[in-house]
Structures are given as C-alpha cells and as structure tokens.
Amino acid sequence: MVSAATSRLEGLRGGAIDAGTATVVLFLLGAAIFLLVGCLQSTAFAQFTIQGLAVGSVYGSLALALVLIYRATHVINFAQGELALLTTYIAWELMQHGLSYWEAFAATLAIAFALGTALQVTVIRPVQHRSVIAVVIVTVGLFILIDGIVDWIWGSTFKFMDSPFGTASFDVGGVQIQHLYVGMLVVVFVSVLLVWALFRFTKLGLGMRAAALRPSAAALVGVRVESMLAIGWGLAAVLGAVAGLMAEPSQLFLTPSLMQPILVYAFAAAVLGGLESPAGALIGGLLIGVTLTLIAGYQPHIGSFRITPELQTPLAFAVILLILLVKPSGLFGRREVRRV
Amino acid sequence: MTALLELEDVEARYGPVHVLHGISLAVEEGSIVTVLGPNGAGKTTTLRAISGTVRRAGNIRFGGRSLQRVGPDGAARLGIAHVPEGRGTFSELTVWENLRLGAYTRRGSIQPELERVFSYFPWLSERRRQQAGTLSGGEQQMLALARAFVLRPRLLLLDEPSLGLAPVLVAELFRIIRELNEKEGLTVLVVEQNAHLALQAAGAGYVLEAGHVVLSGSSAELMADDAVRRSYLGY
Numbered sequence: 001m002v003s004a005a006t007s008r009l010e011g012l013r014g015g016a017i018d019a020g021t022a023t024v025v026l027f028l029l030g031a032a033i034f035l036l037v038g039c040l041q042s043t044a045f046a047q048f049t050i051q052g053l054a055v056g057s058v059y060g061s062l063a064l065a066l067v068l069i070y071r072a073t074h075v076i077n078f079a080q081g082e083l084a085l086l087t088t089y090i091a092w093e094l095m096q097h098g099l100s101y102w103e104a105f106a107a108t109l110a111i112a113f114a115l116g117t118a119l120q121v122t123v124i125r126p127v128q129h130r131s132v133i134a135v136v137i138v139t140v141g142l143f144i145l146i147d148g149i150v151d152w153i154w155g156s157t158f159k160f161m162d163s164p165f166g167t168a169s170f171d172v173g174g175v176q177i178q179h180l181y182v183g184m185l186v187v188v189f190v191s192v193l194l195v196w197a198l199f200r201f202t203k204l205g206l207g208m209r210a211a212a213l214r215p216s217a218a219a220l221v222g223v224r225v226e227s228m229l230a231i232g233w234g235l236a237a238v239l240g241a242v243a244g245l246m247a248e249p250s251q252l253f254l255t256p257s258l259m260q261p262i263l264v265y266a267f268a269a270a271v272l273g274g275l276e277s278p279a280g281a282l283i284g285g286l287l288i289g290v291t292l293t294l295i296a297g298y299q300p301h302i303g304s305f306r307i308t309p310e311l312q313t314p315l316a317f318a319v320i321l322l323i324l325l326v327k328p329s330g331l332f333g334r335r336e337v338r339r340v
Numbered sequence: 341m342t343a344l345l346e347l348e349d350v351e352a353r354y355g356p357v358h359v360l361h362g363i364s365l366a367v368e369e370g371s372i373v374t375v376l377g378p379n380g381a382g383k384t385t386t387l388r389a390i391s392g393t394v395r396r397a398g399n400i401r402f403g404g405r406s407l408q409r410v411g412p413d414g415a416a417r418l419g420i421a422h423v424p425e426g427r428g429t430f431s432e433l434t435v436w437e438n439l440r441l442g443a444y445t446r447r448g449s450i451q452p453e454l455e456r457v458f459s460y461f462p463w464l465s466e467r468r469r470q471q472a473g474t475l476s477g478g479e480q481q482m483l484a485l486a487r488a489f490v491l492r493p494r495l496l497l498l499d500e501p502s503l504g505l506a507p508v509l510v511a512e513l514f515r516i517i518r519e520l521n522e523k524e525g526l527t528v529l530v531v532e533q534n535a536h537l538a539l540q541a542a543g544a545g546y547v548l549e550a551g552h553v554v555l556s557g558s559s560a561e562l563m564a565d566d567a568v569r570r571s572y573l574g575y
Contacts, residue, residue: 203444210430210441217428220391221491222416222445 024331028283035290039175046175048297049290054181055250056289057188062243062259062266063273063281064192065236070275072212072232073128075135079142081263083119083237084244085256086146087112091245092159092254101164105245109238116237120230128229150256159254184246191242192282195235199278208232261313265292268316271323274333284331288316342404344369344527345390345495350398352382352389359385361551362398367495372521372528374538374559376572377548383531384425386548387497390529391415391422403494417445421493425500427484431473435464435483438472442487453490460516461486478509485513489520496520498530502537510534514541535572539563547572 039046062084069077077083087108094104123142127134165183169176199205210218211228219225247262248254269288273280296309307315323330343366352360359382367373375383389396392411400407402418410418421442422428429438439457443450458465461482467475472483481501488496498517502510514537520526521541532538539545539559547555547568555565562568569575 203440206433206437206440207444209433209437210444213430213432214428216393216412217424217430218441219412220393220416220422220424220428221441221487222413223441224413 027331031287043175044297045294047177048293050175050177050181051250052290052293053286054184054289055247055293056269056286057185057282058243058247058250058285059262059265059269059289060282060285061188061192061239061246062262063269063285064195064278065239065243066266066270067273067275067278067281068195068232068236068239070270072208072229073124073135075132075139076267076275077236078136078139078263079119079146080139080236080240081259081266082143082146082150083112083115084240084247084262085259086150087115087237087241088244088248088254088258089150089154089159091241092154092161095161101162105164108241108245112237112241113234115234116240117230117234119237120233124233125226125230147256154256156256160252161248161254163249165249180249184250187246188242191239195239196278198235204231261316264313264316265289268319271320272330274330277330277332280330280332288319292316343367344403345529346399346401347386347390348399348401350386350389350396350400352385352394352396354385354394359551360389360396363389363548363551363553365546365553365556367527367529368543369494369527370521370525371544372517372530372542374535374542374545375529375531375548376535376538376545376562376568378571380550381548382551383548384499387422387424387499387529387531390497391420393422393424416491419491419494420497421488421491421495422497423484423488423499423501425503427480429472429480429484429487431471431480433472434468435470435472435475436468438483438487439464439468439490442490443492445491450490453492457486457490460489460520478505478513481505481509481513482516485516489524489526494527496526496528498528498532500531500533502532502534510537514538517541535568539573 035049039049062080065080066076069075069080090111091104091108094107095101099107119142123138124135127138163180165179167178167180169178170182199209207218207223208228208231210221211223211225212232215225218228243262243266244259247258251258265288266285269284270281271284272287273282273284292312292315295307295315296312299306299308301307345367347363347365349362349364350360351358351362363382363386365373375386377383385394388394390400390407392407392415402420405418407415412422415422430441433441439454440450443453446453464483464486472480475483485501501513505513517528517530518541521528530538530542539562542559544558545556545562546553547562555562555568557565563573
C-alpha cells in the first residue's frame with residue numbers, strides 16, 4: 001500500500017521553518033519591537049505609528065486587490081488605483097444626491113463589484129488568452145481611460161466629503177489617537193477579513209482559488225473558470241473601493257490624483273509581501289505606511305541630506321527595486337510545493 | 341442497447357496539427373473500456389475531445405445527448421469526470437479541498453460521498469488537512485481517482501493512471517478501479533500504456549495508431565491478437 005509514514009515525514013518537512021522564513025520572522029519581530037519601544041518612549045512616535053498603520057491599511061487593501069488579480073491572471077492591474085478613484089467619486093456623487101456616508105459606502109461597494117466584473121468580461125476576457133502583455137496593455141489603457149473619464153465628469157477641482165469618523169480623538173495615556181485612524185483600520189480589516197473568509201470557507205471561494213491555480217483542472221471538475229475570474233475582478237474592485245474611500249478622509253479632499261501615489265505604495269506593499277501572498281500584501285502595506293509616515297514625521301537626515309515627504313514616492317520605488325533585486329519572492333512569497 | 345458514450349468520426353487538432361482522423365468508439369454503461377496505442381496516437385486527445393478540452397468535430401453522444409457544444413465544466417456537470425495526465429490535483433490545496441472540488445457541481449452536503457470515498461481510500465480521511473503536493477506520487481494518483489469519484493460520475497475518463505508509479509501501486513490502483521466498477525457500477529474509459537493490466541481490467545479495448553482506430557474488440561480478442569501481443573504485451 002501507499003507509504004503513509006514517508007509522506008507524513010515529508011509533510012512535516014514542508015511545514016518546518018527554513019532559514020528564509022526565520023529571517024522574515026526575525027525581521028517582523030524586530031520591526032514590531034522597534035515600534036513598540038518607540039511608542040512607549042515618545043507620544044509623537046506613537047501618533048505617527050498609528051497614523052502610519054491607518055494609511056498603511058489603505059495601501060494594504062489596494063495591494064490585496066492587486067494580489068487577487070495577480071494570482072488569478074498573473075498580471076498587475078495598473079488600473080486598480082484609478083478604478084478605486086472612480087468609485088470614490090461615485091460615492092461623492094451619491095452623497096451629493098442625499099445619501100448618508102454609510103449608505104453611499106455600501107452602494108459604492110456594490111457598484112465597484114459590478115464595475116470590476118463588467119470590466120473583466122468586456123475588455124480583459126477577449127485578450128486574456130492572447131498574452132500577458134496584451135492584458136497589461138489593456139490595464140494601462142484602462143488607467144488612462146478612467147483617469148480621463150473622472151477628469152471629464154468631475155473636473156480637477158477639489159471635492160470634499162464629510163469624514164465618517166469625525167475629527168475627535170481618543171486620549172490613551174497622553175497619546176492622541178484620532179477616531180479617523182481607528183475607523184480606517186477597522187473598516188479595512190473587516191473588509192479584508194470578509195474577503196478572506198469568502199476565499200477560505202466558501203465553495204465559491206474554493207472554486208475561485210482552484211480557477212486561479214490551475215484553470216484547466218478547475219474546469220474539469222465543473223468550475224466555471226471565466227465566471228470565477230470575473231468575480232475575482234469584482235472583489236478586487238471592492239477592496240480598491242474600500243481603499244479609495246478610506247484614503248479620501250486622510251487626504252482631506254478628493255482630486256483626480258488621489259490614488260496615484262497610493263497605487264505606487266500599494267505596488268511596493270504587494271512586492272514587499274510577495275505578489276502571490278494576500279497576507280503579505282496587507283503586512284507589506286502596514287510596513288510601508290508606518291515607514292513612510294515616520295520618515296515624513298521625523299525627516300531624518302544624513303549629513304545635510306534631509307529625507308523630506310517629497311521623497312516618499314521615490315522611496316517606495318526604492319523598496320520595489322530592492323525587493324526585486326534581493327528577494328524577488330518578497331517576505332511571504334511561497335515556493336511552490338509540487339511533486340511530479 | 342445503446343452505449344453510454346458514443347464517438348462517431350471524431351476529429352481533433354491542435355492548431356495546424358491534426359491529431360484525430362475520425363475516431364469511432366462506444367462505451368457501454370457499467371463497463372471498463374481501454375484505449376491502447378503508441379505515443380502520439382491520439383489517446384489523450386480522445387479523452388480531451390470527450391471532456392471538451394480540445395476543439396473537435398464529429399459526433400460525440402453521452403447518454404443520448406450531443407456533447408458538441410459542451411465545454412469541460414459542462415461535461416463535469418453532465419457527470420463526466422476526467423482525470424487528466426498529470427492527475428489534475430491541486431498540489432497547493434489540502435486533500436479535503438481537493439475532494440470538495442471533485443464534488444463542486446453537487447449541491448448540498450457531500451458527506452455521504454466523502455464517506456463512500458473514505459471507505460475505498462481510508463488513509464485519505466486521516467490526511468484531509470495535508471497539502472496535496474506533499475503526498476507521494478502514488479497517493480496523489482489515488483487522490484485524483486478519489487476526487488473524480490466524489491462527483492459520482494456516470495463516466496470516468498482516466499489518462500495514464502499508471503504513469504510514474506511503482507508496479508505495486510499500479511496493481512493497487514487497478515484493483516480499486518475494478519472494485520469501483522463492480523460495486524458501484526462505475527463506467528470507465530481508461531488510456532493506458534500498461535496494456536497488460538488495462539486489458540485485464542477492461543471488458544473491451546480500442547487500439548489507436550496515428551489518429552485512427554486500427555483494431556477493436558473484447559479484451560480476450562485483443563489479448564489473442566498477434567499484433568497486439570507483439571506491440572503492446574511483449575510476447
């Protein structure tokens with residue numbers, strides 16, 4: 001019969017901690033200790049950290065949207081940020097028509113899902129089987145198209161939304177924690193948890209994972225692969241919409257360029273986490289958010305060279321470059337376990 | 341008696357490469373039928389034509405219904421379970437998730453199906469949380485068979501199940517296939533290099549060469565045929 005003992009051994013070996021995993025765990029542990037000690041030492045540091053986590057959760061949410069689509073189609077959706085921008089404007093428009101913030105929020109997520117699904121069916125599906133480059137070009141085209149549409153409909157003047165969380169703050173041992181940042185973190189994490197649970201525990205989620213992993217094998221067990229990909233685009237658009245809606249209050253106003261730096265940070269987060277890893281995208285987002293906020297807050301300098309907030313975007317690119325050079329699989333990119 | 345599966349003048353091609361030149365075959369309900377032939381004869385493509393994973397022309401009827409416009413997910417919904425070359429298991433998913441996917445088209449609880457599958461593959465039950473990629477080759481092939489069986493298929497298409505397996509595992513695999521056939525009435529169409537084992541398990545067989553059926557008959561007839569003995573049985 002089948003040698004059960006051997007495989008069990010191999011199963012264990014697969015789960016054992018190798019040097020790479022240990023390094024990543026040590027790195028994250030070090031970062032956590034650094035932040036904790038910093039927060040205990042200084043209230044300003046603690047405030048920067050919390051703000052960083054909040055904006056980082058936004059980057060993480062958008063990064064997760066990128067990862068969802070990357071896993072399904074092996075393509076980076078360059079239009080993800082602009083799609084989030086469009087849905088944020090839609091939310092603003094809905095509020096102009098009398099909807100409350102949370103009514104508009106819910107309606108916008110539904111619209112985002114429909115929009116993401118429709119885009120996959122109408123413009124991605126026809127070129128999907130041609131080549132990766134074809135899909136990439138379509139997403140770049142979508143970026144420009146959506147950007148133009150937003151500009152055309154809403155113009156480039158600032159739009160204001162009422163913050164859903166007000167301007168008050170909690171006082172925790174002298175540290176002022178804005179309701180806004182707590183709200184952002186809660187909303188993003190609840191959305192991410194719901195999406196995770198959908199993938200992890202439902203039959204639909206299993207079908208989507210199967211369709212992403214091996215489309216041909218998934219079809220053979222009766223999974224409607226094309227529908228799964230469309231739903232995947234819909235869910236990615238929903239996560240993007242959450243990112244856009246949560247980004248807006250932290251930026252104070254809505255402009256057509258709202259999501260462009262955020263898309264770059266999301267790229268950096270996704271690459272840092274390992275493009276295949278949803279958890280990595282989220283942790284990558286938090287790391288990028290905290291790092292950039294601390295740098296902008298303290299503006300550290302080397303000699304007369306001061307790192308100012310203007311350098312945030314180049315720094316994000318530097319992270320992308322560094323990770324791609326040093327550890328292309330990112331912090332959580334998994335080597336595939338496969339035996340033939 | 342009409343057959344469960346009938347192929348009539350089926351042609352298939354990959355781009356400009358013509359692989360099947362008018363294949364006709366029939367599989368009776370409750371039987372095991374094997375397809376033999378050298379590499380490149382079109383055995384795999386025949387299965388792929390049935391499950392709709394390759395473009396094909398000609399008539400394919402399953403349970404009296406034309407499969408002409410049915411794709412792979414549609415074929416699965418009609419009760420055709422295709423275990424492709426390389427098994428089609430998801431190495432990144434757990435054993436349980438693989439089995440759950442096997443019954444993807446079934447509604448409601450799949451517990452009865454799982455119980456039945458575990459009665460044939462008891463070790464799968466203990467390993468349901470294990471990642472399928474960490475199973476040995478033989479175990480993965482068993483998992484592929486189990487996964488196909490959870491669908492409660494009307495027809496099971498097996499592509500080279502013995503490929504890369506130790507002889508003792510191949511024998512075990514074919515024992516289970518025969519058991520499923522005898523006890524559960526499972527209809528099987530199996531492509532196999534190991535002609536000896538395949539003909540022992542099957543009631544009938546077809547020999548393919550260069551995209552044509554060159555010989556067909558009951559297993560006994562095929563085993564008695566000089567050409568088959570020389571080419572595929574080696575004596």
